[in-house]
Amino acid sequence: MEKAVEFVKINKHFPGAHVLKDVSFSVYAGEVHALLGENGAGKSTLLNILHGVYAEYEGEVLLHGKKVSFKGPNDAIVNGKISKVHQETLVVKDLTVGQNVTLGYEPRKGVFVDYAKMNKDVDEILGQLNCKFKSSDLVSELTAGEMQMLAIARALYHHSNIISLDEPTASLTMKETEALFEVIQKLKKAGVTILYVSHRLEEIFQICDRATILRDGEYIETITVAESTREDLIHSMVGRSVAAVASRLKPSPMTDEVVLSVDKLSGDKFSEVSFELHKGEILGFFGLVGAGRTEVMRTIIGADDKISGKIHLNGKEIPRIWNTKKALNAGIGLLPEDRKTQGFMNLSMNYENVAISSLEKYMKGPFVNTKKKIVNAKHYFEEMDVHPRRVDYLTKNMSGGNQQKVILARWMSTDVDIIIFDEPTKGVDVAAKAEIYRLMEQLVEEGKSLIVVSSELPEAMGISDRMLIMCEGKITAELSKKIDFNEDSILNYAIGGI
């Protein structure tokens, strides 16, 4: 079989770190090849080398048997016919779909852009991808899934025969994911080689032919997916056995005491939401992307304004002027969905990111004491097993799971007793996922109460004591007993059926 991509003894160093060690393997033409590994295993670095983002590395990359070295990502796209669809799709929101797809390589008529040809060409590609939107639509009106399609259209516009997809389904709805998989199958039939990176193992089994596993920068093995089990893959990735699905290991310490009650709360994207949270409970909030769950949570902690309704914390109604600072003082905090844009301060080190919500604890006289912050962060890094255990690293350089732990450490450093997790395991690898579930159990054990917003049904079902299901801004069901959790009926509620 023809080898579309061949890595030969790839080594890559960053200052103080050896991130890829002698990695060699091949990808066959026309296959869907998964690249698996925990965060920090070196998958992104390898893709960046393949796509010309990093020019400095040791070893060789062969495309269709020929050695290549690209000057940059654009060089790779145009001359190498090789494209990458990013984890977070990079688009210019104020331009049209067509302008984004052709950006930098617009069809021209003299010095002017030939918009007629642009729209015709792009619409043709969008047609192949079964897209409902048109080239002339504005990107700002697209959903996350449609933007993913846009990125693929861009790859096809440049006639790419090798396409990498980095966590393409992370923010897609189920329908969008299905549509994406159809497209992948179609591309495969057309002879396009696909490199696929995802943490969702079920997807690997659904669409991939073979999978290469990396661990700590080393090549572990390449397997044929059809001949392996889920457990094999996890073992190979983590190096030990880990519980593959979310589950509770300890009995729930849930009590009848109501710590948070929300009464007919309405906001911009939701209306008349009512529920109660009990002390020691993990309350699951399931729904499709865009159901309004995040907005409800943001309103509760004072990040957004409410339109109407009442919120009681520990029996007391919240004051009219409500903001995140007051919410923090009243004992409630949120771990946001998008860590990069909402979770941590990009220029701050880990210990600073941990300390920001509880500065009053690190005072020495009238001044904030850095040493105390460091001691506190070290304590939690130890307790939560954060890797690397360096409180003086920039948080933005940590892997997704460890960033999540840094932010969790922030809230554990405060005295809050209600913690809201919004998509706590998005972009987090299997091993870290299991640790986060364990930490949640530990928190409720300590008497705290949690709300977990999740779009992953197995996670929501596995971790929750009780579950609320939201659809289009309204709560459509409450399932108060674990035995009532049933995949089909939950999905039905989530899409608005009865």
Added chain:
Amino acid sequence: MRKRFLAVLLTATMALSLAACGSTNKTAGTNSGSNSATETTEDSATTDTATAETEEFNPDKVEDSMTIEQVRESLGAEVPVADGITLGAVAKSFSNEFWRTLQEGYGVAQESAKAAGLNLTIKVDGTTDENDEIGQQTMTDNMINQGYSALMLSPISDSNLSASVQNAKDAKVPTINVNDGLISTADYYVGPNAYQNGLLAAEWISNKLGDKGQVAIVVGMAKAFAARERTAGFKDWITDNNSGLEVVAEQNADWDRQKAKELASTWIQQYPDLKAIFCNNDDMALGVVEAVKEAEADILVVGVDGIGEAYESIRSGGLDATVDSFPYYMAQVATECTLRALAGQEMPRVVSTPQALIDTTNVDEDAANIIGWTDTTFTKAQ
């Protein structure tokens, strides 16, 4: 990475060597500057004014320029005014005292014409700030469109009103350039002789110092005609008279008081023998006065413009002298010249307005007295 470090180092060195070049160039530049100035004087002695005009218009160097006294002598003291004349005047920002005083002068001219039973209107407009070049142009065009009889213009730069002047010519509206910037295409220029400004200051300093010692010059923003001419006049006086004064430093302070003060402080450190500082305007001179006071140095400070604050400072022993160009009278002279031109009199291209050096000896004297001013005599045109 070492390459980049080197590149940065190289660029920095380049910048500093530029600085060094700049400094050597500068001495060369000043020399050639004064040379060319003397050359121009020689040229204008031999060539006629018409050619000088086509080259570069410089009112200070125009041979047949007249003072208002000379004008009155040659054309008669009486100014005939037709009925119902409306004059437009465009000045710069009235936040500046100089232009406010000019505005006042226009007002006086209008009132005295009315007192003589004439129906004369002068409409004065000023820009919001000293950089509003386009705003000034709009103002001027507006006056042309409203059919004013003539325009008295004090443009912000040498070029921002040239298009408007062309419009005025097309509409057959005479234009009178009052004070700088210069519009070479305007029909007449009425304003102080800036070059003479510098001469007066240099002469006064020379007298006070017994014609020897180090002097320095604080110049205004270099695009301004006045700054160039005042400085040139000052330096030429020294060269032409083989004076013992020595110009040791010359720097720009953007007409800004604080910047001038800082500049002077540096000089006082650097030239312990500095005896006098000439500033292109009073604002900067008043800043320099503060630097001199702080250093407790014995240095003469001379400014130009004659603003109220400068007078006060001279009275209280701060500033030593200023060359006043009397905008109050400048406006009246400009109005008179404009009306004479409208009456069809044969006016010279350039009329230089009165100016005088003010120091402790004459600071309390009446301005009209110092320059020997007599009011315009208006009569009804036949």
Added chain:
Amino acid sequence: MKNIWIKNKRELVVLFATIVMACVFTALNATFFTYNNFLTILQQMVLNGILAVGMMVTIITGGIDLSVGCTFAITGITVASCTVNGMNPVLAILVGLVIGAVLGFFNGFLVTNMKLQPFIATLGTMSLYRGIAYVVTGGLPVTSVPDSYRNIFNGKMIGGIRYYIIVMIVVFVIAYILLAKTRTGDYLYAIGGNEEAAKLSGVNVNKTKYVAYIFCSVCAAIAGMVMLASLGSAEATAGSGYETNAIAAAAIGGTRMAGGKGTALGTFIGALMLAVLKVGMVVINVDSFWQFVVTGIIIIVASYFEFVQQDIEKFMVRRKTA
């Protein structure tokens, strides 16, 4: 030694560049290297330094304050009128500080409650405050400020050091403490690093921004009062264009224009560098036109310090691993 390097990389690089520059000037004209000239440099960095440190605090939050030059002018005029009309100088200074705080509060109101972009909001107040200054004075300068006021800032102590140099140092020390030692300081950096994340971490973003804009305007007010003491008069036109120099000093000192980074020490050295450059060029008698060119080049080169600093770091890492 290594610790000092790690904590103050940027500051040390700029300081080194400043020293190199001073050496060049001394080589070209020996009078540059004298105690008195050193004092001159310090004196000439005072206004820009005080304005820059306030500016830096707003930039750290990801904002900017373009109105500082106008706040500077308004304060100068008001304090001048107060003292000329016989108000106690100390009381007049208090009035000046209050004016700074009020103008800063208004800037803060626009960027927080009104949710305006800081650039636009302060561009507006820049014109607004300047206009107020003109209206209040009718364009007339306020002169003859009594010595009792002027001596508070302008008086000399041992070594010929003027009090306003001490005032500047105090302002810098306060800024240092605010940024490096207080909770508000941490909040300021957090907002600049990621405003949304700071908000969701329970930081009172609006309150913290108010602190930044008020601090900035109070600094501008102090600078205005120093200028008043130094010149003995105040004008509505004072301080125009000063905001750009303040931004330059902060940027040279390592303040990140997008927010989240910047130190009082860095800005101090940035302002010092500009003053050395300014005085140096006068001392070696650089032509005025060339001064603009050279200043521009130096500012551009200084923005490369970021890379130089990274290069030195990489170099040190390599040596350690080799």
